[in-house]
Amino acid sequence: MHSARYERLIEGIRARGLDALALVPGPNLFYVTGLSFHLSERPIVALFPREGRPAIVLPELEAVKVEEGSEMVAFPYTDEEGHGGAFRRACGALDLAGATVGAEGLRMRLLEAQLLERCMDGGRLVAAEDLMAGLRMEKDADELDRVRSAIAITEVALKATMDQVGAGMAEREVASLLSAELLRGGGDAAAFSPIVVAGPNAALPHAVPGDRLIEAGEPIIVDCGASFGGYLADITRTFVIGELNEEFSQVYGVVHAANVAGRAAVGPGVPAEAVDRAARAAIEEAGYGEYFIHRTGHGLGLDVHEPPYIVAGNRRPLEPGMTFTVEPGIYLPGRGGVRIEDDVLVTDDGAETLTTFTRELVSIPR
Numbered sequence: 022m023h024s025a026r027y028e029r030l031i032e033g034i035r036a037r038g039l040d041a042l043a044l045v046p047g048p049n050l051f052y053v054t055g056l057s058f059h060l061s062e063r064p065i066v067a068l069f070p071r072e073g074r075p076a077i078v079l080p081e082l083e084a085v086k087v088e089e090g091s092e093m094v095a096f097p098y099t100d101e102e103g104h105g106g107a108f109r110r111a112c113g114a115l116d117l118a119g120a121t122v123g124a125e126g127l128r129m130r131l132l133e134a135q136l137l138e139r140c141m142d143g144g145r146l147v148a149a150e151d152l153m154a155g156l157r158m159e160k161d162a163d164e165l166d167r168v169r170s171a172i173a174i175t176e177v178a179l180k181a182t183m184d185q186v187g188a189g190m191a192e193r194e195v196a197s198l199l200s201a202e203l204l205r206g207g208g209d210a211a212a213f214s215p216i217v218v219a220g221p222n223a224a225l226p227h228a229v230p231g232d233r234l235i236e237a238g239e240p241i242i243v244d245c246g247a248s249f250g251g252y253l254a255d256i257t258r259t260f261v262i263g264e265l266n267e268e269f270s271q272v273y274g275v276v277h278a279a280n281v282a283g284r285a286a287v288g289p290g291v292p293a294e295a296v297d298r299a300a301r302a303a304i305e306e307a308g309y310g311e312y313f314i315h316r317t318g319h320g321l322g323l324d325v326h327e328p329p330y331i332v333a334g335n336r337r338p339l340e341p342g343m344t345f346t347v348e349p350g351i352y353l354p355g356r357g358g359v360r361i362e363d364d365v366l367v368t369d370d371g372a373e374t375l376t377t378f379t380r381e382l383v384s385i386p387r
Contacts, residue, residue: 023052096110212253253321
């Protein structure tokens with residue numbers, strides 16, 4: 022259990038008038054406890070009451086992860102007996118009858134929700150996503166070290182991969198090489214399935230690599246990241262085999278300028294939407310505003326998409342310790358696209374761009 026994080030969590034539970042908070046396997050549970058589990062048909066729920074020791078319901082085969090003498094009380098169950106009894110014992114021990122319990126609205130499945138509601142005897146679940154988001158937005162020194170390591174691994178893997186690319190290779194083939202390089206370089210896993218798309222496919226921000234062969238002269242968008250110690254990187258660069266035509270050379274210059282403007286706008290106290298506005302203005306002034314079809318960025322940490330979101334309407338002031346992406350792009354339907362994505366840290370007196378991979382257009386020899 023991370024004691025400082027746990028104490029802040031309990032403060033948040035009390036401040037929101039909750040009797041407890043329920044967390045399922047995933048980043049939030051890892052953040053507080055350091056415990057990792059896979060979601061499966063065997064439900065796992067950790068319960069953090071406003072008073073007293075937290076509890077966790079989990080399969081017997083996972084119980085070894087909760088050490089004897091841990092701050093958490095384990096309620097294990099076997100496959101033969103099923104999970105119902107363990108959930109009822111845990112809710113009874115924490116006196117959750119009629120309680121108001123916060124839950125992860127974006128993560129808890131119907132399976133866990135129904136189990137809890139049945140065992141809380143008149144209690145109710147309420148969305149409490151903002152509680153954990155508020156705790157996780159400002160990264161501590163250890164978290165930042167892990168993010169930096171994930172970025173360093175990603176950048177080495179990206180260069181190693183693109184050094185192997187040539188015309189006639191399939192998008193899927195390059196994505197496979199990149200996945201292997203992320204692991205070879207020390208990543209625990211890929212943060213997400215790498216995106217490698219070229220030509221017309223590059224006009225789709227979240228396209229899936231396919232069997233299309235990459236041709237010389239067309240933009241190649243590569244979006245990737247490593248996971249290290251639970252924390253993630255997220256980097257996008259646009260490449261070309263040979264040279265881009267005049268139109269896409271101009272587009273690349275506009276996106277590069279937008280990336281610079283967005284990063285330059287970052288600082289403590291700056292509303293998140295101001296960063297989006299700065300990047301978007303550079304693209305709109307060049308006449309490509311209608312082709313920038315997503316927000317400028319998103320928070321980055323244990324999740325590849327988490328608060329703060331760098332988007333119009335988000336007036337939340339940026340604070341030191343926040344990490345997020347700045348990733349403007351221009352996407353010309355049926356022709357191609359360009360995106361340049363960096364990972365940024367808000368500091369006490371400004372910002373630090375954590376990614377160092379060149380933002381100049383990299384031309385791969387034919």
